[in-house]
Amino acid sequence: MSLKLESWGRFPKHPQVAHPVHWPADVESGLASISTLGSGGGIAYGKGRSYGDSCMAESDHVLAMDAMDRVLAVDWQTGRITAQAGLTLDALIRFALPRGWFLPVTPGTKFVTLGGAVANDVHGKNHHVMGTFGRHVRRLTMYRSSEGVVECSMQSNAPLFAATVGGLGLTGVLLSVELQLRRVASSRVAQRSIKFGDLDAFFELATQHDAQHEYAVAWVDCLATGSRAGRGHYIVGDHADDGNLEIASARPRRMPIDPPFSLVNTLSLRAFNALYYHRQRAMEASATVGYDPFFYPLDKVLHWNRIYGRAGFQQYQCVVPRAHAREAVRSVLREIARSGTGSFLAVLKQCGDIASPGLLSFPLPGTSLALDFAQHDRANERLFASLDAIVHEAGGRLYPAKDAHMSARHFRGAYPAWEQVEALRDPKLMSRFWRRVAG
Ligand SMILES: Cc1cc2nc3c(=O)[nH]c(=O)nc-3n(C[C@H](O)[C@H](O)[C@H](O)COP(=O)(O)OP(=O)(O)OC[C@H]3O[C@@H](n4cnc5c(N)ncnc54)[C@H](O)[C@@H]3O)c2cc1C
Structure with a gap:
């Protein structure tokens, strides 16, 4: 019980004491001992791949779920799988891909648990055609301190299901998904990468190509200014059909x-971003690549979050409605370029119209x-206030999974269904994030 956990951004600094969960019965005893300690x-903690404080408990005592990682049932004819909530997407891929099945939706890291993927209703590069992770969840089993083990789905106990998908782990501790x-x-992806010179060109490329491909995303040089502001690489991809079902072997x-x-x-940012932009000489390049480099380039280096030093870092992820997107993104990039800060990889993505079953789902x-x-208290505070x-103003919102600064006012305005989740919150569960924005 002495293991201390952090979130991916290593900010804010509130080391979390881990209470390991190996079996469903450990959840009840774990929550009871957290109440007394x-x-x-x-709150439940998966792999801590959330950047801010949504995976941190108000008490700083969390249920560490990653040892509860058994596959419980699978039907290879239909591709329906039931597994304990601590199973990682990495383990799931290793199990399912050789049989010709893959995740319907995946975030940019495979080191997240099923429970974490449900609780943040994660999205990926195929949001415009597949929606969020929660759309593909058929049933959830969870422990609620007032009721014990309960089940929910879109058909049965539907209000609990809607509050749990994207519900930030507050409605109960997920046992199975x-x-x-x-x-x-194929385990490979046919990829095409097109260089673009400014933000308008990105929007044109997305309009032209997104609908024709399952996956679409862009990387933007957030420090480029003037006529080059918003330049980057637009990348689309589709699962190949070559029959190769190999698991990635690179360590x-x-x-x-x-x-x-x-x-x-x-x-270092300016140098890296310029190098990255020019690394592809031709305006357009195509290749068939493994699923690992296509979906999970950042997983190549474990603990890459340490690069930001011990003070940690914050991710800023926003989504802005279509009508105002171009101008709002332009203004956000202008502010960031002016501040001279930002990251190696700014990721731009058009989210689609497919509604999530979750009440607090992020994409729109x-x-x-x-x-x-990188975490610099005052500089980040100032910059984030302007962003x-x-x-x-544009009617957008921030992603709770990445957040460590959102104000209660902005959260409540952007996620008006928060009260429905609060009404179904398990009284033994409270994260630092929820205390900040809803408490
Ligand atoms: C490199 C990188 C890339 C990423 N790319 C994307 C992306 O493309 N799209 C995207 O949507 N997200 C992305 N993320 C964010 C990440 O997918 C989410 O934060 C995800 O929820 C983390 O899962 P986890 O298992 O680590 O959960 P944690 O971070 O540990 O917890 C996340 C939430 O899940 C809850 N939770 C965890 N387990 C359970 C359980 N058993 N029962 C109930 N609640 C539970 C926690 O209480 C918490 O509220 C990325 C993160 C990283 C580090």
Whole structure:
């Protein structure tokens, strides 16, 4: 019980005491001991791939779920799988891909648990055709302190299901998830990458190509200014059909040190972003690549979050409705370029119209932008205040999974269904995020 956990951004600094869960019965005893030990509620913790404080408990005592990782049932004819909530997407891929099945939706890292994927209703590069993760969940089993083990789905106990998908782990501790996988004929992805010179060109490319491909995303040089503002690479992809169903075998490297200060500064950022932009000489390049480099390029280096030093970092991810997206994203990028900060990879993505079954799901039809900032208290506060003003003026919102700064006012305005989730919250569960925005 002495293991101390952090979130991916290593900010804010509230080390979490882990209470390991190996079996469903451990959840009840874990929550009971958190009640007696800490002050305030506990929360489930998957792999801590959330950047801010949504995976941190108000009491700083969490139920560590990743040992509850058994596959419980599977039908290879239909691709329907039921597994315990601590199973990672990585383990699920290793199990299912050789049989010709893949995740219907995946975030940019495979080191997340099923429980975490449901609780944040994660989305991926195919949001415009597949919607969010929650759309593919057929049934959930969870522990609620007042009722014991309960089940819910879109058909039965539907209000609990809607509050739990994207419900930030507040409605109960997920024990198992039944998921519909999607068929693939290959573990490889046919990818096409097109260089674009400014933000208008990105919007044109997305309009022209998104609908024709399952996956679409863009990387943007957030420090480019003037006529080059918003330049980047637009990448589309589709599962190949070559019958190759191999599991990725490359072993990830490990960030070998934990530097006391951030290795990311204006100089290194400018150099990296310019190099990355020019690394593809031709305006367009096509290749068939493995699923690992296509979906999970950042997983190549374990603990890459240490690059930002011990103070940590924050990710800023917003989504802005279509009608105002172009102008709002332009203004956000202008503010960031002016500040001289930002990340190696700013990710731009058009979200589609497919509604999520979850009440607090993040994506809305429009444009999402995500990028990282080394933690500098005052500079981030100032910059985020100006970005927030642009996003909220445009009717957009921030992603709770990435957040460590959103105000209660902005949260409540952007997620009006929060009270329905609060009404179904398990009184033994409370995260630092929820205390900040809804408490
Ligand atoms: C490199 C990187 C890329 C990413 N790319 C994307 C992306 O493309 N799209 C996207 O949507 N997200 C993305 N994310 C965010 C990540 O997918 C989510 O934060 C995800 O929820 C993390 O899952 P986890 O298992 O680590 O859960 P944690 O971060 O540990 O917890 C997340 C939430 O899930 C809850 N939770 C966890 N387990 C359970 C359980 N058993 N029962 C109830 N609640 C539970 C926690 O209480 C918490 O509220 C990315 C993160 C990283 C680090």
